[in-house]
Amino acid sequence: MAYKTRAQFVADDIRHRILSGEFPGGTQLRQDALAADYDVSRIPVREALLTLEAEGLVEFYPHRGAFTTELSVSKIRELFDLRVLLEGHLLRQAIPRMTEPALQKAGQILLEYDAALDSGSQIDNWSDYNFAFHEALYRPADLPEAMNLVSQLNTKSDRYIRMQLLYTREIEKAEREHHDLLEFSRQGKADAACELLERHILEACEGIVAVLEGRVQASQTPDTPHLERQK
Amino acid sequence: MAYKTRAQFVADDIRHRILSGEFPGGTQLRQDALAADYDVSRIPVREALLTLEAEGLVEFYPHRGAFTTELSVSKIRELFDLRVLLEGHLLRQAIPRMTEPALQKAGQILLEYDAALDSGSQIDNWSDYNFAFHEALYRPADLPEAMNLVSQLNTKSDRYIRMQLLYTREIEKAEREHHDLLEFSRQGKADAACELLERHILEACEGIVAVLEGRVQASQTPDTPHLERQK
DNA sequence: TCTTTTTATATTTTATACAATCTTCAAAAA
DNA sequence: TTTTTGAAGATTGTATAAAATATAAAAAGA
Numbered sequence: 001m002a003y004k005t006r007a008q009f010v011a012d013d014i015r016h017r018i019l020s021g022e023f024p025g026g027t028q029l030r031q032d033a034l035a036a037d038y039d040v041s042r043i044p045v046r047e048a049l050l051t052l053e054a055e056g057l058v059e060f061y062p063h064r065g066a067f068t069t070e071l072s073v074s075k076i077r078e079l080f081d082l083r084v085l086l087e088g089h090l091l092r093q094a095i096p097r098m099t100e101p102a103l104q105k106a107g108q109i110l111l112e113y114d115a116a117l118d119s120g121s122q123i124d125n126w127s128d129y130n131f132a133f134h135e136a137l138y139r140p141a142d143l144p145e146a147m148n149l150v151s152q153l154n155t156k157s158d159r160y161i162r163m164q165l166l167y168t169r170e171i172e173k174a175e176r177e178h179h180d181l182l183e184f185s186r187q188g189k190a191d192a193a194c195e196l197l198e199r200h201i202l203e204a205c206e207g208i209v210a211v212l213e214g215r216v217q218a219s220q221t222p223d224t225p226h227l228e229r230q231k
Numbered sequence: 232m233a234y235k236t237r238a239q240f241v242a243d244d245i246r247h248r249i250l251s252g253e254f255p256g257g258t259q260l261r262q263d264a265l266a267a268d269y270d271v272s273r274i275p276v277r278e279a280l281l282t283l284e285a286e287g288l289v290e291f292y293p294h295r296g297a298f299t300t301e302l303s304v305s306k307i308r309e310l311f312d313l314r315v316l317l318e319g320h321l322l323r324q325a326i327p328r329m330t331e332p333a334l335q336k337a338g339q340i341l342l343e344y345d346a347a348l349d350s351g352s353q354i355d356n357w358s359d360y361n362f363a364f365h366e367a368l369y370r371p372a373d374l375p376e377a378m379n380l381v382s383q384l385n386t387k388s389d390r391y392i393r394m395q396l397l398y399t400r401e402i403e404k405a406e407r408e409h410h411d412l413l414e415f416s417r418q419g420k421a422d423a424a425c426e427l428l429e430r431h432i433l434e435a436c437e438g439i440v441a442v443l444e445g446r447v448q449a450s451q452t453p454d455t456p457h458l459e460r461q462k
Numbered sequence: 463t464c465t466t467t468t469t470a471t472a473t474t475t476t477a478t479a480c481a482a483t484c485t486t487c488a489a490a491a492a
Numbered sequence: 493t494t495t496t497t498g499a500a501g502a503t504t505g506t507a508t509a510a511a512a513t514a515t516a517a518a519a520a521g522a
Contacts, residue, residue, distance in 0.1 A: 004293040005475070041477045050278055054285025062235040063483045063504055078376045085320055145309045149380055236505065272507045294474055294513045
């Protein structure tokens with residue numbers, strides 16, 4: 001399937017490369033090199049980078065170029081706290097409005113992934129599945145702006161979630177919790193569901209923080225950001 | 232003071248023109264015309280429009296151009312509900328961490344605006360003052376990501392806040408509530424402050440909805456969006 | 463007359479070329 | 493030895509020009 005514009009294609013691909021860890025935090029993204037990579041001029045590359053800047057994955061320094069951003073532990077904690085707040089809000093609005101087709105849809109996504117899980121490591125796809133399930137769960141709330149914010153938060157933290165999954169084997173646990181979450185939702189137990197959701201998110205957060213802090217002393221010091229943070 | 236790049240200057244100015252109502256929802260923003268306006272080429276204009284797209288003020292339709300977005304009543308309600316959620320979170324975190332200098336700063340902003348209020352209509356500046364005060368109040372929470380989301384929500388709803396202020400005389404009431412908000416914060420009364428904040432935001436929302444629905448039958452039918460909404 | 467196809471025009475999107483800015487590295491002065 | 497200055501090189505930011513795409517208007521067929 002063809003993309004609408006080259007800028008969009010390039011943006012999607014660079015995003016993937018950042019999220020997959022190919023471009024770690026602090027690396028400079030040279031417009032020339034990327035343009036050559038995709039065999040396009042620098043203009044669509046520039047537009048792609050601007051899009052990614054808006055998503056928080058990239059930061060522009062005037063006349064110095066674009067660099068991938070890096071999140072501190074405190075920022076990661078903040079992002080996950082916000083996820084608790086917003087996703088809790090969404091789930092609480094969604095549960096009373098939950099219809100049978102919506103429940104079916106969410107259940108189907110779970111089953112599909114359960115099957116995929118058995119066939120081997122699917123870390124690359126896990127983020128998408130994860131988000132698809134949560135989205136299906138929140139859809140009945142019919143709050144597109146809130147969903148949009150949640151999506152933003154997910155994009156920003158996605159890199160670190162992947163990293164955690166590479167180091168720990170928490171996918172199965174998350175998957176079990178997803179099943180419980182769906183069951184609570186089916187039964188209309190909003191309080192129990194939200195409580196579980198909060199634990200679900202915060203424990204993932206702590207897992208990431210543990211990996212981050214563990215990795216710092218496991219390998220050498222990680223790449224420091226190439227530039228001092230401005231402002 | 233000079234801007235860093237032309238694209239940023241153009242983005243700031245177009246944003247202002249959208250928020251001030253010069254470009255109502257649904258108007259097409261032609262790159263040619265804007266480039267001529269600012270006496271620059273179309274590329275910085277394009278980049279500015281991309282920035283504004285990320286902020287939700289503009290939407291691109293591939294090969295058809297950029298159009299200013301328009302919010303439905305339900306979307307406005309959703310935005311203000313999210314403001315309640317996030318700003319409540321921020322205020323609650325901020326109050327226990329409130330220092331004397333922070334309180335002073337917020338108080339100073341209030342006094343400055345009180346003074347400006349007497350000297351005449353300042354609707355154009357009110358949004359900035361309003362945001363500056365709220366920001367000062369939330370700053371002790373030290374949650375930049377949350378502040379960022381709040382800022383986004385404000386930008387999106389700013390047009391409608393201005394509109395309300397043009398039609399109703401609610402500035403004084405909001406100003407009184409700001410003083411009360413600061414007083415509760417000084418006294419460490421988090422519950423009372425958050426409750427007031429919630430009322431403060433939701434009443435503003437209802438004011439906007441009233442104006443929107445009133446205006447529709449006051450003047451003729453407003454400009455319909457030039458394009459059918461896609462997706 | 464109505465529908466479908468074709469052509470034309472306007473606008474966006476992308477490529478190429480140029481200008482402005484920043485970084486680097488060496489050389490000179492303190 | 494350390495600091496500062498300045499020119500070369502590299503990279504970004506912008507302008508102009510060409511290509512691609514969508515809207516509209518016109519023409520052909522049913």
